[in-house]
Amino acid sequence: MVNPIYIIILSLITGFLLSIFDKIGRKLSMTIFYGVLSFNLFVMAIWFYRLLVVDVTPLLINTAGFVAPISINLRMGLQEAFILLFSNFIALFAAIYLFKKFKKAKISSLVLYLILSMGVNGLVMTRDLFNIFVFLEIVSISTFALITLEKNLKSLSAGFKYMLAGGVVSTFFLLGVIFVYYFSGNLNLDFINTGTFNNLGMIAVFMMSLGIFIELKPFPANGWALDVYEATDSGIVSVIAVVNSAAIFYVFYKIMPMIPNNLLQLLGYAGLLTFVLSSLMGLKQENAKRLLGYSSIGQMGLLISAVVFTTNAPEFISILIVGGFLVNHLLAKAGLFWITGIVKKEKIADWGVLNHSKPLLILFGLLLFALASLPPFPGFWAKWEFIRWLIMEKMTVVAVLVLIGSLCEIAFLFRWFNLAVKKEDLQESQIETSHSMNLPVAFLAGVLAVIPVIIMKYFYQIDLIHLAPVIALIVIFIIEIIPSKIKGILSLITLGTYGYYLYPLLSGLQLFFAVIFIIGGGIILISTFNRKGLNQNFYGLLLMMILSLGNLLIAKGYLEFFLNWEFMTISSYLLFLRGKNARNSSFVYLIFSIAGAYLLMLGFAFAPAVSSDMVLLKSITQIQLPLVSIILMSLGFLIKSGSLGVHIWVPDAYAEAEDDVTALIAGILSKVGILGFFVLAVSAISHKPDIDIFYWIGWIGVLSTIIGAFLAVFQEDMKRLLAYSSMSQIGYIVASVAMLSHLGLVTALYLSFNHLLFKGLIFLAIAGVIYRTKTRNMYEMGGLIKKMPISYISVLIGIIAVSGVPPLSGFGSKWLLYSAFIEKGWYLQSGVLFFASAVSFLYLYRLIHSVFLGQLKYEHQNVKEAPIWFILPQLIFIIALMTISTFPNLIIQPLNAIVGNYIDSSIVIDGYKVTSSLGYWNGNQVMMVTMGVFMVPLLLLLLLIGKTQKVKQFNIVFAAERPESPQTTHVAHNMYAHYKKVLGGWGKPRILSFWNGVAEWTHSLGNLFRQFYTGNGQTYILHIILYMVVLYIILGV
Amino acid sequence: MIFSLILGFILLILGISMMLTRNNLIKIVIGFSIMDTGIHLIIVSIGYIRNRTAPIIDAAVNIKDATSQVVDPIPSALVLTAIVIGLAVTAVMLSFIVEMYKKTKSLSIDDYQELKW
Amino acid sequence: MDIWTKIFYAVISVVIATIYGLALGGVVRKIYARVHGRYGPPVWQPFIDIIKTHAKRVAVSHGIMFYLGPVFRFAGGLGTYLFIPVIFGSAVFANFSMAGDLLLVMYFIFFGQLGMALGAGEGGHPYSPLGIARGLSQMTTFEVPFALSVIALAIQYHTLNITAIVAAQQGSILNWTLFTNPFAVVAAMISMLGMNMHSPFSIVLAPQEIPIGPPIEMNSSFLATLQTNRGLFVAAKLILFMNLYFGGATNLVVMIVKTFLIYMFSVFVGAAFPRFRPEQAMRFFLKWPTIIGIISIIFVAYL
Amino acid sequence: MIRKIFVIFAIAGLIMMLLPLVVNFEYKDSLNELSSQYVRGSIDDLKSQNVVTSVIVSYRGLDTLGEVTVLFLATAGVGFLLKHKKNKNSLRKASELLQTSSSFLVALIILFGIYIFVHGHLTPGGGFQGGVIIASAFLLMILSDINLKFNHLILHLVESFSGAFYVVVGLIGLLLGIGFLNINIVPLGNFGQLFSAGAIPIVYSLIGLKVGAELTAILNTMGGEQ
Structure with missing residues (x-):
């Protein structure tokens, strides 16, 4: 074991002699310089290892042949070793970073740097108050000088301010120390008992502590530090901000028992x-x-x-x-x-x-x-x-x-x-x-x-499976040079393997969400095969997101859940960021998501502990969540699900993301908030909260549906339109979960699954359209049905499912929804939902009409059908949609069973007929009748007009004249202008204004506070003294 | 000798007031020095014990009974260190001023506030 | 019951309803003419129209969706009608109401509208989307009071099964929803004015600005299909209202009388009032009828 | 104006904070335990007449090493900041009186300085004081001849090696296993004699040389500045 005092000895000797060595050659002095810094790091590394693994007893190093308190002693304990390990690490690497500068600079800079590093080591190890002062000054003076490594006016004046501040502060520290000595008769930290101090002694302790404390740059007595950070060379400033600060922080930690x-x-x-x-x-x-x-x-x-x-x-x-x-x-x-x-x-x-x-x-x-x-x-x-x-x-x-x-x-x-x-x-x-x-x-x-x-x-x-998202990211990053398609296939295989690993661990609700996250994700992933070239930094993030979503389901305890929640946030943010103009939108998304995550963190912190060997989704059913916890967590989940009030991240994030990513986000990521609500719901079912908070969550969901729908109506950008549509749809789901009734939960799950199918479908179709037409503005398209018939069919089926028109599965969700709401007694809410559902026709029609119907634009005359990779997943979704529409049992029965685990079933399933307390619905029969009634007029028409006369574009009944151009003939821009009139003052974007106001106020507030930092060194001294005085007065009161 | 303590505090306050009010850089450094001197005086005064002599065990002090005849040696030792450190800081400060003056030809502290906020 | 019998009954029911609906249309035209001081076309004019349009030799189609538009429309009318039990207790007129309840009917109404809108959209005529935009917008607003009124019914009768609702109104005239929950009926009747798109809510078809509205490009058999549907669809809606609010019907005669009277309500209002602008019409629905609808819910749920 | 109010407030607050320390201050009437140990130890263990020196060089040797380092840093820092650029003949020449007197005073002052640090363990004084006196001799030389050039290398060597030797002296104790900066590495000698108090005179001499060289270097750098 090397005695750590050798760090001081070696640094000092070489420090003193370095300029002599330099006379021989810069190479020699540099070698010695880096050698000593490495030696320091090495010593600390072995000490850290020793103290951590072998023997935790700290080493006390006496000097001068006497024991403390007679002599000054140093201490090498685990904490010291920890701090110094990192400090010396940074010091060495900062020096390496500065290599080129040091090569050219005066030799004194190396000397100063070496002594600075020595001072930091001494500062951390010493146990003597006055010795702290000495080492503090060593560190300070060498820092002052090093600030001018780049000698310009900025660094000089910043350094000077620093010196003034440092001088005043250390004076007070010294004053405090000397009076501490006066009252205690001792200077060694381990032998001073401030407990016996009278009031005067406390003043001394106060000054001493403040001396160190202000070195740690508390607001507002820290203007000097900011100037130093701004003006100093990056290498040096890293040492100041990191190494010095850590050491001084540790000094504060050392004197803490005295305070x-x-x-x-x-x-x-x-x-x-x-x-x-x-x-x-x-x-x-x-x-x-x-x-x-x-x-x-x-x-x-x-x-x-x-x-x-x-x-x-x-x-x-x-x-x-x-x-x-x-x-x-x-x-x-x-x-x-x-x-x-x-x-x-x-x-x-x-x-x-x-x-x-x-x-x-x-x-x-x-x-x-x-x-x-x-x-x-x-x-x-x-x-x-x-x-x-x-x-x-x-x-x-x-x-x-x-x-x-x-x-x-x-x-x-x-x-x-x-x-x-x-x-x-x-x-x-x-x-x-x-x-x-x-x-x-x-x-x-x-x-x-x-x-x-x-x-x-x-x-x-923690089970290292929870690192899987990160590992996936790294692995894909490493193999970044192989073509995109291979990476895509590898990702699919990974998903498959992961799903295979996960499957035995899952049941009920978990399994349901796993299907959405992993299978849904896998299907949408097919569309990314269309990407060309290397397509860097994509699949890693994609996998990270899907894996973290999957991990949410097997998370045990709050921490694992939250960990994956954050992984999901990060990966989705980075995915958003890939979009071409996504700078602002992804930023807003991140801020809202992080705010949501923090609310969640607070919520978890308030919640009672759960057993750590059971999955959170199950263990949470056994505890009563306190009200505050529910509120905080719901807010977090509301943000994630883009509900009313916190929805403003939704449209931009969806719109600016890459098109296939949007499908993924809408299909999968939007369900994660729902998963969160289910966590709350399964707990609240068995342990009713004191206040019916879910009632209000329900209202938020309901209002999200209507306002989301209205916002969607007035969009020109089809992805924004669909984004608002998602907000509206997710609103239905949130409201359904909030009912906490059997039918409500079944509805929520049914809606979630449906939403994955139809939103995935529509977004993929739209992605194909954008891919071909290179625009998102609907009014710039039109008539594409003739060019992209399959995409049209996808969108058609999608919008029928969204709108809830029979016979597709959308109606099933609507039927369940109203039954559940009326059964629950939420009458007005269901009225609003009905309104929202009607309004959704407006934007759905707008979408399909403006893009696919009406007049084809000249520039789209040669547009082809979307690439196969977009079509393929669409077909899968269509097949799934048709299947569950025709055989609703396939989905209703399992959902009924899943929810039945938590709450008694309130519906009867008999064959294809579902009967609730209010009504009944036979999906299969409806499908058959609809098919039948559809065939009748079709056959009739075919019989009557088997042959029609095909006409060219513009051959329309237009008051006997031909229209000018498709742009003017195609009624698409601002299609529902009259509805804006109807809404009048209700149509103003109040929530957006509110958040803009919040942002502006926050910035103004920040700007206000920073006016403290006038840049005048004298003012900074005044701040320091006033700071002490004010703190003293507060303490006296 | 309590006088020296009071003087020390007066110098301390005086030095600080000077640092806070003078515009000239050199004068601010002088203020700093005065403040420093004040501290040194205070340190020395702390160790004083009435009617005792310096802690040097020469003819004036009985070796056997030295502990009851001399003043506290520790503050005297500390003050030496403090003085040297004060000197070092002052020297560096002054050389900063020299360099700053070379750049702008101004000794007013108000001329050095381009870094702010 | 044998599925073929069922289909056979359904065909009978549909034919009767269609003829009745078309005749009703003829009567309306006559009434309007008389109010305007004209003689007016004969009552069977709609039948003549249908036969005439079918007979057109040239059928212009703008594409597959255009072709399917009328199909969707008519299928929507058929479906809506077929999911409603027409005559209480009658096997012939029970239709396919066992497949779903009131919610199914309400949503099936949209089926035809959506298909029609799509077909008209492919026509490429600028007036079609204009009319559709107005129509859909207006639809969103009049659906609100109607939905509220239906919810009030569901609360009142604890069911959404139409047959059960009719059953609950049997016995005495005082058992009709009209008397047990008058607010719901008022709200629903006002929204029916919008549904029938008679004046003052006829802006969708406003002949001066956008000649005949969405179906402007429709011709020959396409148009004929639409006209046929119009008859059936009106009948379906009237029967639905009769079932929900006016005690239903136990035989064909009662049904014809009741539905005729219900229809006359909107006809008379239409004849008496001038047309609203779109935003006026929509604001109207969102104000008084909606409030009445809410009152109806409060009336049954909380009082 | 607002600034002034704040300044007044700050000073008043400071006075308010510090006043209790002055008003209620009482001198101690006896040495505390630690200082008694120092006094006794200085006599018995270190054989050093000057207790303050014992404290400085031995008991609190680490402080002193730090102190030396600080001074060294100041030299390095000043040297780092300022450029050596002599601007000849720009200043008025020193007076005859100063020139003449300095030429013989310098040697005396240096001698006195050496005396001071060599006798640091016996009489008031020590390495720092001696070093400062030596530097003052060089200051006198600079004042008398503004264009004087010192041999940088020698200054440098003295400064560096005296510092390094100081550390080495401390290191010897560590290598002998009796602790860093232990002055017991040479015989303690007899109380009150020049060669007493172990390595204290050696350390103080090194310090004296170092301080003298460093301060001279600082003066030189600053004096050479324009």
């Missing part, structure tokens, strides 16, 4: 405030590095509040929370700062240049996802446990604020991501980079990717 509880709590809240406000302020930020700066101070705030609020938590939890946040922040932030240095674009709007380097873009995304605490990265687990813990401790407000802050953070991070992925690079500039800069980033991302496996395996013992 009286009321002050500690106050600091915790101050950290929280910092997190929330810096995330808010980040929203307005355009400069990449400053953006990361806001994120950094936010993360530090979060870390502080995490460490403060989890002091009483069991070790397992606090390690996961604090360690998770810390590692996440360290690695992700360092990597992102390095990327800013590689990209060399100040404005985030210019980051489209990243598109020239796909690997870098992927690394960027990876790090950003990690920073956003999305799974599987460490921050995800930390956030999960943190929220649970806060709720358990009845600190609901804190939990909510943490989530609000996180949401804002995700907003600004992903706005950046979307810009990088989607913004066109107009200047066609290239990224100049080198391996010494890329490798550290890649390595970091690699480490970040490994940690989750450790967490899942050792902390949670």
Whole structure:
């Protein structure tokens, strides 16, 4: 075992002598420099391993031959080893990243860097208060100097502000330390008992703690830090933001036992405030590095509040929370700062240049996802446990604020991501980079990717099948160079295998949703065979989404469910993002989805524990969910299902996604919210909540149907039209589940299945049309029935099924629906549903007429039928639709049985006849009669006019004149203008205005707060002092 | 000797006030130095014990009874470190100012706020 | 019952209903003419029209969907009629009502409308979609009071089985829905005005602006099929209303009398009122009839 | 204006916060346990007359090492920031008086400085003080001859090696197994003598050299600045 003090010794000796070595040659000095940094990392690695695996007893290192408190001692425990392992890791790789700069810079820069790294090690290990001060100053001074590695006015003035602030802060720290010595007669942390301090002693402790605390950049005493982040070279700033911050954070952790509880709590809240406000302020930020700066101070705030609020938590939890946040922040932030240095674009709007380097873009995304605490990265687990813990401790407000802050953070991070992925690079500039800069980033991302496996395996013992979505993503990514079709076939095989694996584990409700997710997904997947070329980054995401959906069904306990929920969110977001103009739409989708996920997380946190060896869908039936839990989770599911009020992500996301993806989203992903509602429902059936919350959910569903239908009526873009139609249809399902009656649940399942069939069908047909005509605007089409007859038939059958006209299965759903509603006693609701169902005729007719009927446009004269890969899945859907229409038993009976597990059946099935308490329906007979009555006039007509006279286009009765052009003859644009008049003031997009208002207000608020940062160094000092004074006053009161 | 403590605090406040109100960079650094000096005075005063001598065991102190005759040596040791550190920081600050002055020919702190928000 | 017997009965029933419906159309034209101060065509004019249009030699078709449009339309009329039990207690006129209940009938009405709209759409004439847009829009609004009224019935009779609803109204005239739940009947009757597309709700066919509306491109047998259907469909609707609100009929005569009177209601209103603009018509349905419909539900469900 | 109010508020708040510390301050009337141990230990274990020196070099040696490092950093930092660019004849020449007096004072001052750090364990003073005095001698030289050039290499070597040796001295203790920065690596000698207190004089001499060289380097860099 190498004594960790050798890190200090070696660094100092080489530090002192490095400039001498440099006289011999830069190569020598560089070799020594990197050698020492590697040595540091190596020492910490073996210590970390030793403390973790062999022996957990910390090593106490005395100096000067005396034991503490007479001499200064250092400590090497697991926590120190943990922090230093990562700090030295980043320090080494940041140095590698800076290789080219260091090669040219003055030798003093290397010396400063080496001593900085030594100072960080000392700072973390030392147990002496005054020694902390010394090491703090070592770190600070070397940092001050290194800030000017790129010597320009910005870095100079930022460094100067930093020095002023740092000087004042450390003065107060020193003042506090000296008075602590005065009151306790000791300087060693392990020998000071502040419990015996009087009021004066508390002032000393206050100043000391604040000295460290302000170094952690709490709002608003942190303007200097932001300037430093913005102005400093990326390599150095990564060290400042990551290595220094981690060390100082650990100092805070060390002195925490000395801090009286009321002050500690106050600091915790101050950290929280910092997190929330810096995330808010980040929203307005355009400069990449400053953006990361806001994120950094936010993360530090979060870390502080995490460490403060989890002091009483069991070790397992606090390690996961604090360690998770810390590692996440360290690695992700360092990597992102390095990327800013590689990209060399100040404005985030210019980051489209990243598109020239796909690997870098992927690394960027990876790090950003990690920073956003999305799974599987460490921050995800930390956030999960943190929220649970806060709720358990009845600190609901804190939990909510943490989530609000996180949401804002995700907003600004992903706005950046979307810009990088989607913004066109107009200047066609290239990224100049080198391996010494890329490798550290890649390595970091690699480490970040490994940690989750450790967490899942050792902390949670989660079945690694829940990593399958990620593994699928990675595997497909690796084989990205093979042609698209082969990847598609491989994906299908994977789905098949996965389904085969899943099948024995499933029953009842699970099986039903598995059919929708996996079989439905597989069928729609066929349509993607039409894609040409390599088609990169597609199948991985697709598989990830479908597998995570499948995993939802076998998730045990809340965490596994939530994990897959987040996987699903991420993968679907990335799929959306692939669309050509999907920058804004996917962003809105992500924000709403994440907000929904957070609501879900809160909801789970409030819920009582479930048994961990049973699938959540089953174990949840045994517990009573508290009301707040139900409300929060329902809100989450409402967002996911695009219900009224939170539906605004739906149209854009659907419309801008790639066309086959839209089919997948509409057919499959839209059901996941329904699955969520079923989770709630099966619990609520056996344990009725105190307030009938489901009644209101039902109303939301009902209103979604009508408003979705009306919104669909006025769309010109057919995908938007269908998106709103989906919102409307999902509204039916939500309302049906909310009834919590047998018939209601059967209806919901029936509708879900039906929705998969007809929406998959229509969207695929539409995808074919768009593929051929290259437009989504319906009024630009027309008359395509002659060119694309099969697509027309698909749409025709689809819309008959949607509208509920007999004899197709759509009527079955309508029959079940009204029976269920009237039986339940929701009369007015069923009236509204009827209205919605009538309105749906308007948009359905508009869709089919504007696209397929009427006048063919000249530019579409040579359009061909859709490619076979689009047609094939359509045929499968048509066959399925016809089968369950003719033999409704095939579906009603199993559904009846599934729901029968939870609630007694209220319908009688006799042959093909279904009888409810209100009426009856014989699907088979209806089909036969309809066929019959259809044949009668058809035969009659054939008999009377066997031969018709074929006429050309425009040969129509048009007041004896020929119309000018198909554009003017084809009545399609703004088809229901008169209905707009009818609605009058009711037709205004109020909800959209509301959300726009929310966005604007949030941004204005962020802008307001950041006015604190005037850029004047003097003002920053004033902030610091005022901050102390105000905190002191709050504490005194 | 409590006077030195009071003086120390006065210097501290004075230094801070100067940092907060002076516009000139050099003067701000001077304020910082004054503040630093104040702290040093405070540190030294802390270790003082009435009617005792410096902690140097020479002829003036009885070796056997040294502990009851000398003042606390620790603050004296600490202040040395603090002074050196203060010096180092001041030196770096001044060289920053030199460089900044070279860029803009201005010593007013208000001229260095292009980074903000 | 033997399926062939059933079909045989159904054919009889359909033929009678069609003839009755067409005759009713002739009567209406006569009444309108008299109100306008004209002599008017003979009552059997609709039959003549049908025979005449069938006799056209040239049949212009714009495509398969155009061809199928009238088929859908007529099938819709047939189906709607066939799922309604016409005469309470009669085997001949029971039709295929065992296949589904009131909901089936209400949704089957859409079958023909949708098919017709599609066929007319393929005709390519700009007036067809114009008329259809108006027609569908108006349909969405008058369906609201009607649906509310049907829901009120379902609450009142605890069933959606038409035969059962008729059965519940037997015995005395006071058992009719007209008297047990007058609000529902008022709402339904107003919405029937829209359904029948007589003035003031005849904008869909407004002859001045969009000559005869959606079926503008239809000719020869296509048109004849539509005309035939018009007779049957009117009869079906009237019978449905009679069953739901006016106690049904136990024999053919009662049925003819009742349906005639019901029809006369819309005819008289149509003769007396000028036409609404589309948005006026639609707003109308969404206001008073809807409120009355809601009242009818409250009346049976909560009072 | 608002700013002023805030400044006043801040200062007033600060005074309010610190006032209790001043008003209620009382001198201790005896040494606390730790310092008593230091005083006794300095006499018995370290044989060092100057207790403060014992604390600085031995007991809190790590602090002192850090302190040296800080100074080293300042030198490096200033050197990193400022460019060496001599601009000749731009300043007024030093007066005759200064030039003459400095030429013989310098040697004396350096000697005095050496005395101070060599006797650090006996009398008030030590490496830092001695180093500063030595640097002041060089300051005098700079003042008297503005165009004076120091040999950078020598300054450098002195600075680097004295620092490195200091660490090595500390390392010896570690290698001997008696702890880093233990001064017991050479015989302790007799209390009150020049060669007493173990390695303290050695350490202090190294520090003195280092501090002298560093401060001179800083002065040199800054003085050379235009």
